[in-house]
Amino acid sequence: MSKVIKLKKGLDIKLNGEAEKTVLQAESCDLYAVKPTDFRTLTPRLAVKVGDVVKAGDVLFTDKANPEIKFTAPVSGTIAAVTRGERRKLLEVVVKADAEITYKDFGKADVNSLSREEIISKLMDSGVWPMIIQRPYGIIANPEITPKAVFISTFDTAPLAPDFELVLKNEEKNLQAGIDCLKKISGKDVNIGVKEGTTMNSVFTRLKNTVITYFDGPHPAGNVGIQINHVNPINKGEHVWTVNIQDLAIIGRLFTEGYFDAQKIIVLTGSEVKKPIYYHTILGAKVACLTEGNLKNQVHQRIISGNVLTGEKVTSDNFIGYYANQITVIPEGDCYEFLGWATPGFNKFSASKLFPSFLFPNKHYSLDANYHGERRAFVVSGxxxxxxxxxxxxxxxxxxxxxxxxxxxxxxxxxxxxxxxxxxxxxxxxxxxxxxxxxxxxxxxxxxxxx
Structure with a gap:
């Protein structure tokens, strides 16, 4: 019988702007980018130049320290820009997409018929390997290391996070191929964290070669790091691999379809969105392809690639992060507030029950990015x-x-x-x-x- 872990510590932040359970096709997007800055400690070596023609799966840049780890184009088209920052630091490689995507063929394969070395080679050649993250430190996994465990969280408890049950309901075949791949290269069944109350008919509970642990509790119960801590903690000298659940489907498609199919579903959320909803798009899409015409534009806004707690501040001209599953738009909050915390506070959220709004635990809020205070001494407060x-x-x-x-x-x-x-x-x-x-x-x- 599967283990159930109940967590009492944490905090659910209920925000306005939750997406309705509908998936739409995003408007045609002509620009996509892969950003070396999305990968911790990466020093990239550029493999293309502006004007080059690429297929989806062709190499854009490699890791200088590990040249066998490749980062490939999510779409076919022409290299439109190579953006650099200070000291010529490579910030992004932008591809202007073709009207119809063509893919580099890596060949379909049955995972179970391949050796560990063949699977790893296929993952690295296609550019899918960076989707496997190694802890400690949250870096791209070292292919020469065999981890003590592999963990995947099938749910997200962050504010306005996507419902992966909806996102991946038709991906069972690809998810299973991804699981089989991870088992073959790690030599162990894959640990998956499932939300307590998930039915046996769920796409996640039907997966084979897995060890299921159910989690119940407020955020951050859905974080894979929290799940690892309660199931198989990391000690000095040990390594654990993790994979984002949507990226698992992309890994599986490499074997079931034979090419790097970087399609994913991004949820557009937040109080400044007219109609929060799920969009079917491709990894690295331009943010404007999802936000244009769908924002209220009544106040100065902050667009976030990711959730409000951990996401990256972007503009509509930037691109969705490599590991992001959502875009959140909230008020910037760059204005003075009359009386500040001294106001009655029925529409203010407080984790410490400072305001009377705590009497309404199910109330949702339109929070902004204002600090509502200044930096103070770092003290032990509990x-x-x-x-x-x-x-x-x-x-x-x-x-x-x-x-x-x-x-x-x-x-x-x-x-x-x-x-x-x-x-x-x-x-x-x-x-x-x-x-x-x-x-x-x-x-x-x-x-x-x-x-």
Missing amino acids: QYEKVLPMDILPVYLLKAVLAGDIDNMEQLGIYEVLPEDMALCEFVCTSKTPVQKILEQGIELMMKETN
């Missing part, structure tokens, strides 16, 4: 522990990072967390401490000093 369902001391971990104390960072759990796992700590922090930024600095320091 706030973080209430929203982090992990057996670590978050404040002391962050202080160890600020002090550059590697030994303490190891002892306090740096191997188990990524910034997304502690995003709620940043949200509830009265000191306005940039928790995710500090933790990112700690991960960079660990990788530099221990590798």
Whole structure:
């Protein structure tokens, strides 16, 4: 019988702008991009130039440190731009898409008939390998390492997150091929986290070669890092692989269809969206293809590639992140508020029950990006522990990072967390401490000093 883990710590942030359960085809999009900045520690080596013609699956750039790891075009077309930043840092490779996509043929294959080496070679040649993430540190998996476990979360508890049951209802064949692939290269059944209450008819509960664990509780119960912590924690010297559930279907399609089919469903959400809904599009699509004509434009807005807690601030001319499953649009909040926190607050959200709105637990809010305060001293208040369902001391971990104390960072759990796992700590922090930024600095320091 499958195990059920009930989490009490956490916080559900109920926002206006939840998408209706309908999937539409996105308007025709002519520009797509792959951004090296989406991958931690990557130093890219460009393989194309402006004007080159590519098929979906052709190499755009490789990893200088591991040239066998390739990053390929999600669509066919012409290289429209190679955008660089400071010191000629490669920011994005933009492809102007053909009217009809043509694919590089990698050949259909039965996963179970291939060796581990053949599967890994196919994944890397097609550009699908970067979808496998290695913990600790949240980097692209090292193909020379065999992980102690593979974890996939089949649900997301972040604000306005997509319903993967809806998104992947017709993808069982591809999901199973992806599971079989991961089992073959890891040598172990794949651990999948499923939301408590999911029926046996679900596409996720029918998957074979899996070990199912049910999770019940508020956000971040859907984070794969939280699930790993409660099922098979990461210790020093150990490695665990994770895959985004939509990316699992893309991995499966490589074997069932024989080419890099980067189609995915992105949910457009937020209080500033006229009609929040799901869109069928392709990885790396231009943000404007989903938002144009669908925003209220009554206030200054913030467009986020991802969710409000961990997503990246973008503009309509930017491109959807490689690992993103949603776009969220909220008010920027760059205005002064009369009396601030001293107002009655029936329409204000507070994790500490500061406002009377806590009397209405099911109320939804139109929150903005305003800090509603200023940076203060970093003190031990007990706030973080209430929203982090992990057996670590978050404040002391962050202080160890600020002090550059590697030994303490190891002892306090740096191997188990990524910034997304502690995003709620940043949200509830009265000191306005940039928790995710500090933790990112700690991960960079660990990788530099221990590798």
